[in-house]
Amino acid sequence: MISLTTSKVGLREFLHDNLLIGDGAMATQLHRLGMPVGVSFEELCLSNPQLVHDVHASYYQAGARFLETNTFSANRDALARYGLEHKVARINRLAVAIAREAAQEDAYVAGSIGSILAGRVRKKVLDEYRDQYEEQAIALLHAGVDGLILETFVDLEELLLALEVIRPLTEAPLIAQLATLEVGRTRDGYSLTEAFAHLKAAGADVVGLNCRLGPAEILRSFEQVQIPINTILSAFPNAGRLGMTDGEYAFKSTPDYFAESALRLREQGVRLLGGCCGTTPEHVQAMATALQSLEPLERVNPPIVTGDTPSITVQSARLHDKPSIVERVKTGTTIIVEFDPPRDLDAEQFLHGCCELHKAGADAITLADNSLATVRMSNMALGALMKNRHGIDPLLHLACRDRNLIGQQSHLMGLHALGIDQILVITGDPARFGDLPGSSSVFDVTSFDLIRMVKQLNEGISFSGRPLKQKAQFIVGAAFNPNVRKIDAAIARLEKKVEAGADYIMTQPVYDAESIKLVYESTKHIGIPVFIGIMPLTSSRNAEFLHNEVPGIKLSDEALARMKSVQGAEARKEGIAIAKELLDTAIRYFNGIYLITPFNYHEMAAELIQYVRQQSALVKAVAQP
Structure with a gap:
């Protein structure tokens, strides 16, 4: 059951028997506190560690007992945009220390590793990212995190590459979260059923979804997917869709809505719940309150029904009325x-x-x-x-x-x-x-x-x-x-x-x-x-x-x-x-x-x-x- 103490057993063991509330968006909070868009939020671990600490502390006080380090984009590729590529290890180590201090002794600290592609179209061979994942993971692990959370991967193949690199480095729990652009399928064409099975086989301890979608669409995704047996689920939805309100971009979902959504996600077997873009300590507190004293529910997969969704194997009824040039040139x-x-x-x-x-x-x-x-x-x-x-x-x-x-x-x-x-x-x-x-x-x-x-x-x-x-x-x-x-x-x-x-x-x-x-x-x-x-x-x-x-x-x-x-x-x-x-x-x-x-x-x-x-x-x- 959820409580404000975790007893500090191992993270993997704790999630087997309990619900766990994660934090919300780091960038959203830093922006609310005056940081402009377009700067490296990860660099603040060096130049303004107190500000980063204050964000962690606000989520801890709201009830989060799973805090993510401020290292989502602390990889060589992303930091190079700010001339910081030589400070990868230092930023990641300091980020762990800052989060650990805010978490005190009764919360877990997970090292956040984000997608290097970050939603962009692939222009490099994915294999070129191996060294970067290894570099960041080693820095976080040496700094003493309780586990690693690999998050916001729109392509399954990139996430599998990260797992392939990181799993041999540690026995610590690995949380693997996809960010889908469409309900039920990754950008590179895998159904979530396929994707979660691949992630489990690759060594992920927890699989889940974060970012891109709000609570309703993440809930719908879980309702349609087959989850591997004995797999722990996580969900860190956005605060709805980003839209224009009073001349400014803002997320719409309220804390009360997040509280209701947390209860529905629990019914799908989700045990680790937090928030992504647009979420605040208020959203986290609402979820923590809604789930207070509740025990986790076992995941029950939906019935397997063939033909209930469009299949990528459906053949088009359209036929070429003439041979293509490729067919003609052969003769x-x-x-x-x-x-x-x-x-x-x-x-x-x-x-x-x-x-x-x-x-x-x-x-x-x-x-x-x-x-x-x-x-x-x-x-x-x-x-x-x-x-x-x-x-x-x-x-x-x-x-x-x-x-x-x-x-x-x-x-x-x-x-x-x-x-x-x-x-x-x-x-x-x-x-x-x-x-x-x-x-x-x-x-x-x-x-x-x-x-x-x-x-x-x-x-x-x-x-x-x-x-x-x-x-x-x-x-x-x-x-x-x-x-x-x-x-x-x-x-x-x-x-x-x-x-x-x-x-x-x-x-x-x-x-x-x-x-x-x-x-x-x-x-x-x-x-x-x-x-x-x-x-x-x-x-x-x-x-x-x-x-x-x-x-x-x-x-x-x-x-x-x-x-x-x-x-x-x-x-x-x-x-x-x-x-x-x-x-x-x-x-x-x-x-x-x-x-x-x-x-x-x-x-x-x-x-x-x-x-x-x-x-x-x-x-x-x-x-x-």
Whole structure:
């Protein structure tokens, strides 16, 4: 039963037979006491330890007998933002001493370790965080904590990594808390039933939820989940959702509401109860009072009912009406033609060009996503017109630059609804170099991240981890630039895109036969189709511009010299001739050809499409026995 004394048996043993009240939000209290947003609250352990002590003491006086150290972000990665990365051990040790003094002799002190990702999209390999978790955990353990609480992890895989690192270091109890963006599922797509089972197997003594959700949604999460037998549960909800009140951001849940919620969480078998963002000593006192003299209740899992929630294995009823470019390239030469959307409001001339390219034999027409950061008509709208009005397969570029994660998922859901499933994920040129240099570049994610997240939609899981009623069917391409000094580094980057889930590759244009052979030799091991890029030149000035000013394009000395020797209409003919010579080589090594139309001269691209078809047929005929 709960009481204001814990008898100071071990934390693990105490939780087997008792309810335990934890503290509330540290940052919320420090902010209430005058600390501005944007500073390192963990650094206060050095510069203002009394203030940190006062917050701990306020929670202790409110009835909390489980105090967390002020070390949630006291890892090297987070402290480096304030130039404090060399003080990780010192801050963590002092934080334990401050909390221990406030706790006196009858309360437990747990070392708080927060997620290093902290809700951000993964940009590093998680394995790189191992040393940081070990460094922080060792400092806390050496300072004498009663246990460690790993909290606010939105991705199960990061939390499992932390447990893998820390469990061998200590026999002290480990509390592992996830922070879900959606009820019942982690951001990386695991159901809570799966997640808690994995955490238990990885050595967690207590599993639970904190942050992100308020009491009602955390309660609903527990009502739906299967908890492993003999597993202790914890819950540290936010004080509801953050909203605007009287011109200021504030959390809505009252202490009385928290008291009622504590009783409901107890009915779900929760034994360790505290608060997260927005909670105060008043919330903690309300919970302590509500649970005074009550004993813990055994967890009773809900009945297992199949089909009661959307399953990520539900198949979409939508089927491709034509083979994808990946399927086509396996059986013969496949041609993708890039045709840029217009910079004006008139779409008819563009659609006419698409029809001419389609008639010439293009397997798919690819539309850039505001290439060179220059505003063009939406490729989604044009793709829908191409598909629905003319029966032409669009392949849309998807840049990381222009949309945040909300916009990216919404855009992809719209593409799915339109039946547009072939996309090419690219980083995108920085906005400051385009025709609206005052606009911002979003770049919430890298191309690696976005490829991985699109493939997550194909598994029926949203970016936030919410299960979807259908699976998407996106065929995801990745870009490759072979025009670099260090081809090995470019290949290593390409391999990461393949590992992230890319289905095919489209290269930047190449301008000599040796480069085509080099691309083939460098990429033949990756196991997915490669579409080699060929773009005809139109003039000497065009050639010089591409070679000297456009990122990712490099012309051969021969191509530059040949274009310099001709002018006017003869220049375009020479550009076509160079492209045909390159295609003669490309056809011998690649089934995938990617033609880039210069300045929307669709006649030039159409001539090259027909040439590829003719030459491919000849090569095939010669190869016949």
